[in-house]
Amino acid sequence: MGLAKRIIPCLDVTAGRVVKGVNFVGLRDAGDPVEIARRYDEQGADELTFLDITASSDERDLILHIIEDVAAQVFIPLTVGGGVRSVDDVRRLLNAGADKVSINTSAVTNPQLVNDASARFGSQCIVVAIDAKQVSAEGEPLRWHVFTHGGRKDVGLDAVEWAKEMERRGAGEILLTSMDRDGTKIGFNLELTRAVADAIGIPVIASGGVGNLDHLVDGVLKGHADAVLAASIFHYGEYTVRQAKEHMARHGIEVRL
Amino acid sequence: MTRIAVVDYGMGNLRSVSKALEHVAPYASVVVTGDPDEVAKADKVVFPGVGAMPDCIRELESRGLKQAVLEAAAAKPFLGICLGMQALFGHSEEGNVDGLSILPGAVRRFPVEALVDDKGERLKVPQIGWNQVHQAMRHPLWEGIADGARFYFVHSYYVEAGSPELVAAFTHYPFAYASAVARGNLFAVQFHPEKSQAAGLSLLGNFVAWDGAC
Numbered sequence: 001m002g003l004a005k006r007i008i009p010c011l012d013v014t015a016g017r018v019v020k021g022v023n024f025v026g027l028r029d030a031g032d033p034v035e036i037a038r039r040y041d042e043q044g045a046d047e048l049t050f051l052d053i054t055a056s057s058d059e060r061d062l063i064l065h066i067i068e069d070v071a072a073q074v075f076i077p078l079t080v081g082g083g084v085r086s087v088d089d090v091r092r093l094l095n096a097g098a099d100k101v102s103i104n105t106s107a108v109t110n111p112q113l114v115n116d117a118s119a120r121f122g123s124q125c126i127v128v129a130i131d132a133k134q135v136s137a138e139g140e141p142l143r144w145h146v147f148t149h150g151g152r153k154d155v156g157l158d159a160v161e162w163a164k165e166m167e168r169r170g171a172g173e174i175l176l177t178s179m180d181r182d183g184t185k186i187g188f189n190l191e192l193t194r195a196v197a198d199a200i201g202i203p204v205i206a207s208g209g210v211g212n213l214d215h216l217v218d219g220v221l222k223g224h225a226d227a228v229l230a231a232s233i234f235h236y237g238e239y240t241v242r243q244a245k246e247h248m249a250r251h252g253i254e255v256r257l
Numbered sequence: 258m259t260r261i262a263v264v265d266y267g268m269g270n271l272r273s274v275s276k277a278l279e280h281v282a283p284y285a286s287v288v289v290t291g292d293p294d295e296v297a298k299a300d301k302v303v304f305p306g307v308g309a310m311p312d313c314i315r316e317l318e319s320r321g322l323k324q325a326v327l328e329a330a331a332a333k334p335f336l337g338i339c340l341g342m343q344a345l346f347g348h349s350e351e352g353n354v355d356g357l358s359i360l361p362g363a364v365r366r367f368p369v370e371a372l373v374d375d376k377g378e379r380l381k382v383p384q385i386g387w388n389q390v391h392q393a394m395r396h397p398l399w400e401g402i403a404d405g406a407r408f409y410f411v412h413s414y415y416v417e418a419g420s421p422e423l424v425a426a427f428t429h430y431p432f433a434y435a436s437a438v439a440r441g442n443l444f445a446v447q448f449h450p451e452k453s454q455a456a457g458l459s460l461l462g463n464f465v466a467w468d469g470a471c
Contacts, residue, residue: 256387
């Protein structure tokens with residue numbers, strides 16, 4: 001027995017509420033972030049991820065108060081991402097109670113931020129989020145590019161190579177989201193997940209597309225993910241985190257029960 | 258009122274440590290402090306830390322905290338966490354510096370090439386997540402915590418204890434290493450009790466109740 005694979009519920013937060021959309025559009029209200037965080041903690045979540053998808057900058061500080069409230073009540077690791085542009089943004093989130101900060105668009109526009117933030121706070125708290133979409137045509141070898149702006153902008157970088165570069169620059173973990181799958185509930189993009197997980201020496205969190213518990217099992221066994229992230233299957237009460245863990249354990253995956 | 262000092266030497270966020278202590282010890286006074294006098298006045302000392310060893314040692318010295326930490330470690334119930342455990346030992350491969358050398362042993366990097374588990378799977382560095390902590394001695398800090406309970410780890414370096422009597426618990430990644438050490442009034446853990454849910458809060462509660470004897 002050794003290190004357990006992790007289940008990480010993800011909370012997309014805007015204007016102080018948890019929401020969930022399909023392919024990054026069509027948001028639905030899913031509740032109060034502190035209440036939801038407590039529920040997942042009680043169910044045995046291994047970590048929680050908060051993505052601040054607030055569009056306007058004047059509402060940005062709301063996430064800091066939410067993290068402060070959650071961190072005072074929930075004693076498991078908290079990752080926060082969304083709109084992180086500077087070392088000072090990282091510092092403010094860590095001071096509010098985040099254990100890790102996830103950097104997405106800014107890692108593309110300013111990769112030096114990954115070096116600077118990991119040198120300042122340690123690699124263990126710097127997660128780089130990669131949103132990837134398949135760009136190879138039918139019949140070609142599979143290729144994925146990094147996308148920004150909620151999956152609308154192809155920045156022309158190969159996702160696997162980008163993950164390696166992020167590792168070199170000091171990322172401690174990669175949060176890998178398949179933009180083709182996000183919100184679809186048809187399962188992780190296993191080829192993408194495996195290609196990235198096998199190419200780097202830091203942990204990979206698989207994200208995007210979970211619709212049932214077998215998808216979580218596949219993410220680990222076929223995608224080689226170290227952790228699996230899901231939102232909607234937990235938010236609307238389809239499954240509890242505990243059910244997900246028991247299901248994974250039945251498939252021979254080591255989990256914290 | 259019991260005074261618990263959480264030593265702040267600029268290495269990472271200590272809010273979660275203090276929040277967890279306040280949660281288990283609502284009647285204690287928990288202070289996050291970089292003042293050597295506050296550390297000296299405290300009844301118990303928690304020495305946390307995330308980040309890199311060279312910065313840790315440099316910051317302790319430049320802030321005048323090294324002596325206060327050495328004195329606390331010699332006399333009071335003292336809990337090292339993560340980097341705060343590693344810093345108690347001698348030479349560290351991280352930055353090739355010496356720690357406080359309070360305990361015999363060294364700090365090594367996980368050898369990436371050798372990290373293959375029994376299923377042939379390559380293990381990642383840093384180790385991130387919940388691993389089992391196998392208790393190697395009876396100790397008041399293990400009170401009420403199941404042998405083999407899982408705690409949350411985040412680290413790329415581990416302690417190679419210089420003496421087997423120090424090892425309070427071990428963890429496999431994939432080889433066994435010391436995930437907790439104890440000697441007299443000292444207890445130190447590689448994992449993060451403040452992030453380890455019920456098991457972690459139990460350990461912190463036990464520390465608050467501990468008089469430093471074993």
